[in-house]
Amino acid sequence: MELVIPLNFTIETARCRLRCPSIDDLPYVISATTYAGFNDGMQWEPPTNVDEFSEPLAENLRGWEMGELFTFTIADPVSDRLIGRIGFRRTNRVGVWNLGFWTHPEDQGKGYMTEAATAMITFGFERLGATIIEASYALWNKASRRTLEKVGMRLVRYIPHAFQKRGRWIEANKMEITKREWEIRSNR
Numbered sequence: 001m002e003l004v005i006p007l008n009f010t011i012e013t014a015r016c017r018l019r020c021p022s023i024d025d026l027p028y029v030i031s032a033t034t035y036a037g038f039n040d041g042m043q044w045e046p047p048t049n050v051d052e053f054s055e056p057l058a059e060n061l062r063g064w065e066m067g068e069l070f071t072f073t074i075a076d077p078v079s080d081r082l083i084g085r086i087g088f089r090r091t092n093r094v095g096v097w098n099l100g101f102w103t104h105p106e107d108q109g110k111g112y113m114t115e116a117a118t119a120m121i122t123f124g125f126e127r128l129g130a131t132i133i134e135a136s137y138a139l140w141n142k143a144s145r146r147t148l149e150k151v152g153m154r155l156v157r158y159i160p161h162a163f164q165k166r167g168r169w170i171e172a173n174k175m176e177i178t179k180r181e182w183e184i185r186s187n188r
């Protein structure tokens with residue numbers, strides 16, 4: 001399937017608008033990364049100075065246009081302020097997309113990621129032609145685990161050496177939801 005999702009494509013949820021990232025998000029992205037422990041559950045390491053933030057943004061836009069990477073800013077629909085980020089990366093297995101996300105620490109625990117991830121999963125199955133959506137979380141990351149469970153994912157396997165943080169291996173669990181499971185869950 002050829003994937004053409006225009007850069008101005010948005011996903012509306014009850015409280016958020018998911019839209020393509022913009023340079024205006026950077027102060028909020030930088031602010032999120034300054035909270036202690038914010039990056040510990042993610043493979044991504046934030047740049048150390050403001051100039052380096054522009055390359056990940058360019059990579060997101062390139063990946064979007066190539067149909068390989070769809071990173072959305074979760075924004076307040078009125079102020080357009082960034083609440084978080086959520087994205088799909090195409091894997092090397094046909095029809096399998098990997099989901100990743102974060103919520104700005106000031107907006108965590110308000111149900112935003114459950115809301116955004118639910119909408120993204122619909123986008124993945126309906127627009128990206130996904131057959132399986134997968135995600136991984138560091139074993140200690142209870143918030144991520146709970147979010148993935150709430151959107152219908154189930155455990156696939158334990159990964160003892162998932163990624164490294166500060167030179168130490170982090171253990172993780174891989175979760176997934178199939179298209180059929182999502183259809184049953186959402187009465188489609």
Ligand SMILES: CC(C)(COP(=O)(O)OP(=O)(O)OC[C@H]1O[C@@H](n2cnc3c(N)ncnc32)[C@H](O)[C@@H]1OP(=O)(O)O)[C@@H](O)C(=O)NCCC(=O)NCCS
Pocket residue numbers: 038039040041042100101102103104107108109110111112113114115136137138141142143144145146147150
């Ligand atoms: C994981 C994360 C995205 C969740 O975002 P969020 O917007 O706070 O999620 P929600 O408010 O939708 O909450 C989802 C569930 O997680 C639970 N939860 C939130 N924080 C929690 C915590 N610290 N410990 C245990 N459960 C937690 C919520 O209570 C909710 O479950 P419930 O409805 O049964 O009570 C957020 O904690 C985050 O950005 N963490 C840092 C980055 C990160 O680790 N990303 C994931 C990498 S895999």
